[in-house]
Amino acid sequence: MRAPLLAAVLALLWSTQARAWWDEGHMRIAAIAYEQLTPAARAEANRLLRMNPDYREWAAAVPEPPDHRPKDIDRYIFVRAAVWADDIKTYAAYQQASNGGKDRLKDEATTSTAGRNIGYRDLLIHGYWHFTDIGFRLDGLQLPPQDPVDAVTQLKLFAAALPRSAGQTDDVRSYDLTWTLHLVGDIHQPLHAVTLYDKRFTKKHAEATPPEPDTGDRGGNEIIVVPANGVPVNLHAYWDSIFGGYSTVFGALFDGFNTKVVDGVLMSTSKLPAPLADKVAIEDPAAWATESFDLAKQYAYADPVLTGDKPQLTREYETAARKIAEQQAALAGARLANLLNRALGQ
Numbered sequence: 182m183r184a185p186l187l188a189a190v191l192a193l194l195w196s197t198q199a200r201a202w203w204d205e206g207h208m209r210i211a212a213i214a215y216e217q218l219t220p221a222a223r224a225e226a227n228r229l230l231r232m233n234p235d236y237r238e239w240a241a242a243v244p245e246p247p248d249h250r251p252k253d254i255d256r257y258i259f260v261r262a263a264v265w266a267d268d269i270k271t272y273a274a275y276q277q278a279s280n281g282g283k284d285r286l287k288d289e290a291t292t293s294t295a296g297r298n299i300g301y302r303d304l305l306i307h308g309y310w311h312f313t314d315i316g317f318r319l320d321g322l323q324l325p326p327q328d329p330v331d332a333v334t335q336l337k338l339f340a341a342a343l344p345r346s347a348g349q350t351d352d353v354r355s356y357d358l359t360w361t362l363h364l365v366g367d368i369h370q371p372l373h374a375v376t377l378y379d380k381r382f383t384k385k386h387a388e389a390t391p392p393e394p395d396t397g398d399r400g401g402n403e404i405i406v407v408p409a410n411g412v413p414v415n416l417h418a419y420w421d422s423i424f425g426g427y428s429t430v431f432g433a434l435f436d437g438f439n440t441k442v443v444d445g446v447l448m449s450t451s452k453l454p455a456p457l458a459d460k461v462a463i464e465d466p467a468a469w470a471t472e473s474f475d476l477a478k479q480y481a482y483a484d485p486v487l488t489g490d491k492p493q494l495t496r497e498y499e500t501a502a503r504k505i506a507e508q509q510a511a512l513a514g515a516r517l518a519n520l521l522n523r524a525l526g527q
Contacts, residue, residue, distance in 0.1 A: 204264045206424040206510060208433035210366040211263035213451050213514025214521065215256055222526035227255040229525075230262050232355035234301055259362070260430050266363035270306055278304035290328035298338055300353040310335045310364060312373040312400060315474040319379045319487075325395055332368045336361065336466040343524035358521075365520065368466060369513035371481050371505065372400040372417045374473035406486060407493045419494075420481060423506040453511040461515040464523075469516065473509070480505050 218226065230236065239261045243252050269275045281287030289295065290309040297303065313331040316324040339357035342349045349357075367373045376397035383395050398404055401416030408419060438451055463469065480501055485492040 204267070205429070205433055206370075206421070206506075207263045207267075207363060207366045208260045208430060209424060210369075210510050210514045210517065211260045211362050212256075212433045212438065213453070213511065214362075214365075214517035215259050216451070217515060217518035217522075219522050219526045222522045222524075223255075225525040226259060226358060226521060229351060229355040229358050230255075230258050232301075232351060233262060233265065233359055235265060235268070256434070257430050260433055262359050263362040263366065265359050266311070270308070275304050275306050279306040279308075290330045295330040296334060296338065298342060298349075298353060298357065300350065300356045302352075303356070307335075310360070311367045313368065313470045314376040314397070314400070315374055315470060316376050316378050316397060317478060319377070320383075322378070322380075322383075324378060332364050332373065333466045333470050336364050336368065339364075340466075340520055340524060343521075344527060346527070358525075361520065362517065365469075365517040366510075366513050368469050369473060369509040369516075370420060371473045371477035371509070372420045374400075374470045375477040375481070376400055377404075377482065401481060404486060405491045407491055409494065409496070409499060413491055416481065416486060420502065420506065423503060424510070451511065451514070453507050456508065456512040456515050460512055461519060463516070464519070476505055476509070 215223070233239075236258065239258050240254050243254050243257050245252065278285075279288035286292045286294065288305045288307065294305060295307070295309070309328055309331055311332060313333045314327055316327070318324060339361045341347060342357050343354055343361070376399060378395060378397040382398050382403055399417070401420065402418075404416040405413050406416050406419060407413050414422075483498060483501070485495060485498070
């Protein structure tokens, strides 16, 4: 198996625009999970993902392997599907449905349609599903209420709907699976589980005309830092991009894994350190979010982030951030596999 050559050649053939955790992070998490699925869960996940509206486009993009093995379309589709929830942000039909208009509400976490689960006929982007705003303050004021619908509420809803015994249609189950692949990754990114409320952000919103609600730093989006490359970036994007700027299915499958072929079967082992078994065993998405919140306070907002305007990140900060991101990705992959094995493995 010419794995380095395969990764180098094929990575150019299936690229996609980078977004949250950035695509390479989401796809690496999905790739880790796929290797840990039971045969029954894997077969059911493969079947359900064939119902995604973009399946044919994804499948058509898979090139022939250079060593004459059959295409492993199912594995690639599973990994590619992990970023579909970001893809739809660019689709015209979803944008039109989400932006409001005559006799139609704008897509927000407080609307009556925010927490629905109706399958692919739902053309709302549901941007608030990608995070949960657990707040903390530095100014001593009262925290605003959390959104009633967020990543935690939806992951719980989807996990309950995925088993055949839940009585949902396959269309709904396919939709829920595709979102689950993405949201498990999102909720393990520390800055998808936190918002810092402080007067430096409140003032900006209070002085707007008309006054805007206190949205805090929006998970680091209002804080600009300067990493080692010297290019200023908001804190949220820095953590999203921690696995690198490229984003390909084959990069996720091969650059993040040690690979070999045994009797014609591709065997992959993640290069990330294995997570602790007791951590993997935690099933509650609310607990996952709390873990990410605690990590954000300890590491994402660590010195020098809050010490001044556009602080220069230290080597110590960036080393710790990379370590935490790798730990969280490995943990997310293992927990995603556990969730799908429980829900689809019957």
